[in-house]
Amino acid sequence: MKGTEAFQEILPLISDEPVIHANGFICRESFALKDREANFYMIGSMGLASSIGLGVAMCKPEKRVIIIDGDGNILMALGTLAMIAAEAPKNLIHVVIDNEVYESTGSQRSLSGKIKLEQVAKSSGYKNVLRIDKKEEIKDAFLKLKELTGPNFLLIKVEPCFDSSTGRVTHTPEEITERFMGAIT
Secondary structure, eight states, X not given: OBHHHHHXXXXXXXXXXXXXXXXXXXXXXXXXXXXXXXXXXXXXXXXOHHHHHHHHHHHOTTSOEEEEEEHHHHHHTTHHHHHHHHHOOTTEEEEEEEOSEEGGGXXXXXXXXXXXXXXXXXXXXXXXXXXXOSGGGHHHHHXXXXXXXXXXXXXXXXXXXXXXXXXXXXXXXXXXXXXXXXXXX
């Protein structure tokens, strides 16, 4: 399955939840397909979407919070998995799109082909962990995790093939922050 196909499956399942997007093709793809005020797009700051998502989940326990991350971002800040598990926000779903490369910088191989990120999440203490490899499995897996007490982790394996012509997020960091803060208050 292609990364774009994963997004096409998961984005319609998101309603009013705040969503924190990792930098690179993760935020670019989501922006192109479904821009919304409750989306926080990382512009740079690789590896920090999970930290910001944890903070939002802790400050807004009444809201389901979703992080859409990439394998490279997770590998950049593995310690955040342990922090999320230790804080154990019941309202958090951490989705990782894993294409085994740093695609937006030239498709250099990441370590996720050798390191099973879902096992790292599970051993860190995430309450529910699922790994899927087929597009047809995304909807059921995501909806299941939306019903379960978190923190929850969903690894979606995709092939490296994001479309390099996908435009960049056109909002400034200030606009992203203002829109997002307004949407979650």
